[in-house]
Amino acid sequence: MTFETTQRDDHHELVDQVDPGPWMDLLLQILEHAVRLVEAQTAIKQAMEELEAAGIYPAVPTPFWDRDPNGQPRYMKLSFPRGALDNGRKIYIGCRESKITEAKQKIARTQRFEALGEERTRLERFLRMTRADLDRVARQVGSYRVPDDLGLDLAGGQASAGPKEWIRTRPRVGYEL
Secondary structure (H helix, E strand, C coil): CEEEEEEECCEEEEEEECCHHHHHHHHHHHHHHHHHHHHHHHHHHHHHHHHHHHCCCCCCCEEEEEECCCCCEEEEEEECCCCCCCCCCEEEEECCHHHHHHHHHHHHHHHHHHHHHHHHHHHHHHHHHHHHHHHHHHHHHHCCCCCHHHCCCCCCCCCCCCHHHHHHHCCCCCCCC
8 A cells, every 4th residue: 555645725634545456355265265165165065975974973982891700801882872772871882893894994983974064064154254354344335425426437337236235135055155
């Protein structure tokens, strides 16, 4: 931003001349980052759907073992938090290696699903707040009008809809960017 002093009727006033280049660069950077965030949101949703299709538990269980008289692990069981299962808190897995491996893989998928769900919630909250901030900026920019009596042809002779009109006329569907 550069400032220059001009003299008009023996009064000095400060005239702010704004270079539009950095503003446009900033807007493009914001848009590019917003697109990446929406792509991340889509990728998280897709990964969660794939994990769910592969099979997950309703909550992350805690594995524990029934032990034989010598103290060696024998039968694997899974304990779930209260309310996670309709018919109790435990699932019997058994001692077959294939069932134990399958249960461990399902636990890992469930943990990954939960972590992705938390990240998705944080990202959606951030996008909602960002959307509200962008709406506020668009209203602020759209509220400024250059007076018609200055005799300036700002839109090439055509009236253009500014951000304020855009906000009023665009469809509001959820919080998608």
